[in-house]
Amino acid sequence: MGAGTTGRxxxxxxxxGYAQAILSGAKTVEFRKRALAPDVETVLIYExxxxxxxxxxxxxxxxxxxxxxxxxxxxxEVGSIxxxxxxxxxxxxxxxxxxxxxxxxxFEEPIPLSELRPRPAVPQSVSYISAExxxxxxxxxxxxxxxxxxxxxx
Numbered sequence: 001m002g003a004g005t006t007g008r009x010x011x012x013x014x015x016x017g018y019a020q021a022i023l024s025g026a027k028t029v030e031f032r033k034r035a036l037a038p039d040v041e042t043v044l045i046y047e048x049x050x051x052x053x054x055x056x057x058x059x060x061x062x063x064x065x066x067x068x069x070x071x072x073x074x075x076x077e078v079g080s081i082x083x084x085x086x087x088x089x090x091x092x093x094x095x096x097x098x099x100x101x102x103x104x105x106x107f108e109e110p111i112p113l114s115e116l117r118p119r120p121a122v123p124q125s126v127s128y129i130s131a132e133x134x135x136x137x138x139x140x141x142x143x144x145x146x147x148x149x150x151x152x153x154x
Contacts, residue, residue, distance in 0.1 A: 007037075007039035007040050007041045007042070008037060008039055008040055008128045008129075009040070009042050009043070009044060009128065009129050009134050010036055010037075010040045010042070010043040010044065010126050010127070010128055010129075011043070011044045011046055011054070011120055011123050011126065011127050011128070011129045012030070012043050012044065012045060012046060012123060012125070012126045013046050013048050013122070013123040013124065013125060013126070014030070014045055014046065014047060014048065015047075015048050016047050016048065016050070016051055017080075018030075018080060018081070019045050019047040019048075019051075019055055019056075020047075021080035022045060022056070022058060022080075022101065022104060023045070023055065023056050023104060023106040025104065026080055027078065027079060027080035027101075028078040028100070028101050029075045029078050029079050029098045029099065029100055029101060030043075030058075030098070030099040030101065031071065031075075031079060031081070031086070031089065031090075031096060031097070031098055031099075032096070032097045032098075032099060032125075032126075033089075033090070033093060033096060033097065034097060034125075035063050035065065035097045036060070036063070036099070036126060037128070040060065040128070041059055041060055042057055042058075042059055042060075043057060043058055043059075043060065043099075043126075044056075044057050044129070044137070045057060045058065046113070046122070046123055047110070051110065052112065052113075052122075053110035053111055053112050053113075054107065054110060054111040054112075054113070054137070055106065055107055055110045056104065056105050056106040056107050057104070057105050057107075058101045058102070058103065058104045058105075059101070059102040059103045059104075060099050060100065060101065060102065061100050061101065061102035062099075062100035063097060063098070063099055063100070064097065064098040064100060065095055065096070065097055066095065066096065066098070067094060067095060067096070068086070068087065068090035068093060068095075068096050071086075071090075071096050071098050072086055072087075074098070075098050079098075107141065109140070111137060111140055115136075115140070116129075116133045116136050116137070117132070117133075117136065118130065118132070118133070120133055
């Protein structure tokens with residue numbers, strides 16, 4: 001699997017519009033209320049209803065913690081969110097988190113959680129998936145595109 005990477009893999013619930021903006025490259029930062037565990041470098045994108053499948057992944061290249069106003073000033077142009085939606089999301093928060101995205105991979109065939117054993121729970125925000133589930137996803141990806149190589153960390 002991924003050379004030199006030993007971190008866990010996150011499974012993040014993202015609404016369809018935002019997930020598609022990430023996959024298209026229009027959205028290069030993901031806003032969150034809390035940072036992920038420090039060992040997470042790879043995040044699987046679980047697109048919420050109506051899709052309800054893992055549609056791709058992204059690598060995190062930086063985690064920025066600032067006030068909501070600071071995040072907006074720095075990332076408004078690449079966040080694919082309106083200012084009112086952004087401010088509502090961070091209402092009553094003094095700090096927020098921006099996950100700066102590196103490489104992004106869109107899966108040719110989205111993967112339902114029901115195809116993985118043990119079946120991961122649908123994430124409310126973010127969860128961490130088992131090494132066995134990561135292995136199963138890698139096998140599915142290889143069966144669709146042998147040229148992709150290793151996408152996920154060990």
